[in-house]
Amino acid sequence: MQPTFSSSRILLPVRPWFIYFSLFIALLLNLLPTSDWPLMPDWVALVLCFWCVREFRRIRMGTGFLLGIVMDVANSAALGQHALAYVLLAYFSAYLARRILWFPLSQQALHVLPLFLMAQLVQVGVRMITGAAFPGIEYFIAPLIETALWIPLTYLLLLPQYRPVEQDPNRPI
Amino acid sequence: MAGIDHAPPPFFKQGPAPLALLIFYVTVSLALFVIDLKYKSADTIRQGVAVVVDPLQRLAQTPGAAIAEAGDYFASLDHLQQDNATLRRAQLDTAPNLARLSHLEAENTRLRRLLGMKERERAEGKIGHILFATRDPFSRRIVVDKGLQAGIAAGQPVIDEAGVVGQVTRVFPLSSEITLITDKGQVVPVQVVRTGQRSVVYGLGDGTMELRFLPANADIQENDVLVTSGLDGIYLPGFPVAKVSRVERDSAYSFARIFCNPIAGVENFSEVFILDPRPASEAKPPATQEEPRGQGGEHRETPSKKPKRAARAH
Numbered sequence: 001m002q003p004t005f006s007s008s009r010i011l012l013p014v015r016p017w018f019i020y021f022s023l024f025i026a027l028l029l030n031l032l033p034t035s036d037w038p039l040m041p042d043w044v045a046l047v048l049c050f051w052c053v054r055e056f057r058r059i060r061m062g063t064g065f066l067l068g069i070v071m072d073v074a075n076s077a078a079l080g081q082h083a084l085a086y087v088l089l090a091y092f093s094a095y096l097a098r099r100i101l102w103f104p105l106s107q108q109a110l111h112v113l114p115l116f117l118m119a120q121l122v123q124v125g126v127r128m129i130t131g132a133a134f135p136g137i138e139y140f141i142a143p144l145i146e147t148a149l150w151i152p153l154t155y156l157l158l159l160p161q162y163r164p165v166e167q168d169p170n171r172p173i
Numbered sequence: 174m175a176g177i178d179h180a181p182p183p184f185f186k187q188g189p190a191p192l193a194l195l196i197f198y199v200t201v202s203l204a205l206f207v208i209d210l211k212y213k214s215a216d217t218i219r220q221g222v223a224v225v226v227d228p229l230q231r232l233a234q235t236p237g238a239a240i241a242e243a244g245d246y247f248a249s250l251d252h253l254q255q256d257n258a259t260l261r262r263a264q265l266d267t268a269p270n271l272a273r274l275s276h277l278e279a280e281n282t283r284l285r286r287l288l289g290m291k292e293r294e295r296a297e298g299k300i301g302h303i304l305f306a307t308r309d310p311f312s313r314r315i316v317v318d319k320g321l322q323a324g325i326a327a328g329q330p331v332i333d334e335a336g337v338v339g340q341v342t343r344v345f346p347l348s349s350e351i352t353l354i355t356d357k358g359q360v361v362p363v364q365v366v367r368t369g370q371r372s373v374v375y376g377l378g379d380g381t382m383e384l385r386f387l388p389a390n391a392d393i394q395e396n397d398v399l400v401t402s403g404l405d406g407i408y409l410p411g412f413p414v415a416k417v418s419r420v421e422r423d424s425a426y427s428f429a430r431i432f433c434n435p436i437a438g439v440e441n442f443s444e445v446f447i448l449d450p451r452p453a454s455e456a457k458p459p460a461t462q463e464e465p466r467g468q469g470g471e472h473r474e475t476p477s478k479k480p481k482r483a484a485r486a487h
Contacts (some may be wrong), residue, residue, distance in 0.1 A: 080206035
């Protein structure tokens with residue numbers, strides 16, 4: 001696979017443990033006590049969306065559902081709230097996967113912005129139907145930050161898959 | 174060439190169609206949502222998942238807690254001395270009252286016995302250390318480090334040194350979740366100290382509260398203090414709850430709009446006191462006002478099993 005489909009660079013195949021490790025780190029980042037900081041991005045949504053775009057055969061809606069249940073319990077949100085948002089996010093990311101990777105990174109970010117907004121809107125929707133108060137407009141800033149993080153995150157998470165441009169067969173390591 | 178994936182892509186064996194999977198997961202999510210919010214019976218699932226999530230959560234808290242502790246360690250001597258002096262002064266302030274408290278309590282018990290009244294309940298409970306405030310932006314809750322293992326049960330009231338903080342709403346094996354009185358729909362029955370009027374105060378969800386069901390010409394002013402009335406059988410009477418911050422009287426409506434701020438450090442504190450549930454009241458009036466079907470008597474519940482969540486039922 002290439003970084004983007006228009007690139008001529010071939011990447012190493014992804015190691016499955018790295019996918020789960022990155023999701024675990026994202027979960028830990030989400031569990032940080034940041035309730036006073038509404039701008040904190042939803043790291044799990046970001047990393048999940050990334051792997052659903054890159055590896056839609058490995059990471060599917062089931063992973064999103066499990067992570068969502070964990071997030072619901074950890075945030076003491078309504079059970080099923082994050083699960084629903086993540087399942088929809090995973091589905092639409094995989095749906096867009098074949099298209100997104102033809103674009104350069106900045107335009108990829110524009111593709112995932114509606115997905116992150118949708119994930120937040122779904123959560124606001126299901127909670128407000130059941131009588132919760134509107135959490136304020138700053139709730140929708142987090143998706144913008146997640147979108148901005150798409151470019152650095154792509155470099156970071158693809159790093160283990162790059163191979164050196166000039167291969168030296170005699171290199172000791 | 175170890176890197177290249179030799180397995181051919183699984184063209185035909187890809188599991189169920191994505192749309193079918195999507196419909197399945199969405200249905201399960203919505204079912205869980207309804208079970209949790211409407212029937213309030215998903216707590217076993219929650220407790221099961223919490224067993225796994227709790228250690229992770231504490232792991233994630235460790236760096237922050239370590240930094241805070243390091244900060245405490247390097248707190249200046251001057252600061253500590255000031256703190257100490259303030260505390261000593263505060264203790265001296267309360268000393269005369271405290272010294273006479275046991276005497277007064279004994280006297281009160283004796284007088285009440287003479288009058289044939291029920292003895293006043295004593296406030297006992299456990300100290301809980303606050304782990305964190307939950308990240309859910311739709312509600313106002315905190316998590317403390319005492320859970321099922323410490324004998325905490327849902328419905329117990331929680332106070333701090335200034336007044337009422339909230340109520341335990343969910344209990345996990347090692348932690349429990351407290352809904353603050355400022356949470357939207359959280360209700361506390363109160364009494365105005367100055368006039369003795371009783372009403373209920375509702376959380377608004379934005380850090381303030383509203384005193385409802387007082388007529389537009391009610392005798393209430395800014396800075397009136399509201400204390401728990403104890404009529405609910407959950408909160409002991411007399412704990413400060415809120416202070417009136419603004420009164421809007423509009424003759425077009427039959428009720429005044431009265432806004433209050435909580436007295437307890439509801440949004441910033443580190444330790445709280447979880448009160449034991451009140452014993453079942455003996456002298457309840459025959460139950461006619463709530464459920465006309467009952468003849469009184471047999472459907473008397475213990476207060477701990479009936480947390481005051483009437484307004485949260487929707």
